[in-house]
Amino acid sequence: MAEGWGRPIRVPGGLRARSRRGRIGRTWWSQRFIAALEELGIGGRLQRGRTYARGGQVLSMTLTRGVVIALVQGSVPEPYRVRIGIRAFSEAEWRRVEQVLAEQAGYAAKLLAGRMPTDVEDVFAAEGLRLFPADLHQLGMDCTCPDWAFPCKHLAATCYLLAESFDEDPFRIFAWRGRERAELLARLRALRGVAAEPAAPPVPALADRLDSFWTAPGAPAPPPAEDTGDWALDELGPLRSGAHDLTELLRPAYRAMTGR
Template identity: 50%
Template sequence: MEGGIKARSVRGTIGETWWSRRFIAVLESLGVGGRLGRGKNYARQGQVLSLEVAPGVVSAVVQGSRDEPYTLTIRFAPVPDWRPVEDAIAARALFSAQLLAGEMPAALEEVFDAAGVPLFPRRSRDLVMQCSCPDYAVPCKHIAATFYLLAEAFDADPFQILLWRGRGRDELLAHLGPATLFEEQVPGVFDEVRLPPLDEVIDRYWVAPVPLPTRPTTLDTATDLLLRQLPTPGAGLGGSALIERLRPLYAAFAVEE
């Protein structure tokens, strides 16, 4: 379908990351997955014309066999209180760093469970699916196609999962605070470092803070030390005879220095 959203996967399973595969696995465990295959071709053919994720609801427009495309929604009640989840994420700076890097922390699902709310649906009734098509099966192939593309949207941006659960990227990061990424640095390391005001040292700005030695420090070693550390050259290069030719040259270089 020209202008539609096509799944990146052209064959086999859909979902590249652990969190998108987990999402599909959850749907299968809820008895929804058995009907997902009906929409895989739709997802790959670009029948889904639009897909939008918002807090608690996924909306899509899917072109079916009729001229008029179908509209559908997949609702999953958002988390009522995000504070326990946000506190847990803020306590572990690595979580925020992983999310900003496009990775879903493996333990994030446990964080949601500990807060008493699921990251993914737990029961089939957690999902309310509606489509304007005449198919009585739930999910229909239009909803199934949307599930597949939703999984790929999660692949591309794990914040889409959190948005569906009620927190967008900007809002979540604002609640976590700007210092979250740096909370795990060792405290007190730089506490005693105090730099003078620039106007007091402007005349010494380009001067090294520690005087440089008059010449680089050298070691009193034999001039052929490097040659003795090298492996014997191959026969094509002259073998050990090459080293003997180089030895007086190294000695001469040392005298000239």
């Protein structure tokens, strides 16, 4: 049976849109993404996908650099494979954008706090870039279903769930355009000159501590070699043999050997 003539096969555990009625997308950036698609002239067709998005027909969705891949269950047993591609910005383009973001304290502060600046699109526009697609040529959208309508309901459902994923984490928009969250924030910190945590004081090398390593806590360390004098003999205390003090007898020989 061709897709479109039967009811979709219900599957447990599918991805469901949180919105149960009305618009899908609660933040300005997810709504901006949907609005961008509607501006491309496919708004009417997008609405076909709301039932699929809310009914859990999207089985999985992954976002990587420049591409979103989803599996959507239709009315035939084998799920359809959906792809939504977009051009990832080059390294040079991202470097220019990051420089501007870092130079403006407001932009950097919001992004480092995990929030999306409301006018962040202006930063990209100033560099000749569009964060959200401006025309259909900037998107590559296809589905393995036989529906010739564009977008089909499987693509439309994926677009809605993609918008909701942007609600959860706005940095996914940047990741789709080629910059992961961790790398972007690290670049902003570096450009802002955020000081690193102070390094721990160096631990003295064992070779530098041999003279006191075995000294009991609180006991004075023995004097260094160049100032020892006769301290070794004094540590021995008096050693007597009959009427002779062996310690004193050894002292001239000890001084001769030590050059003192």
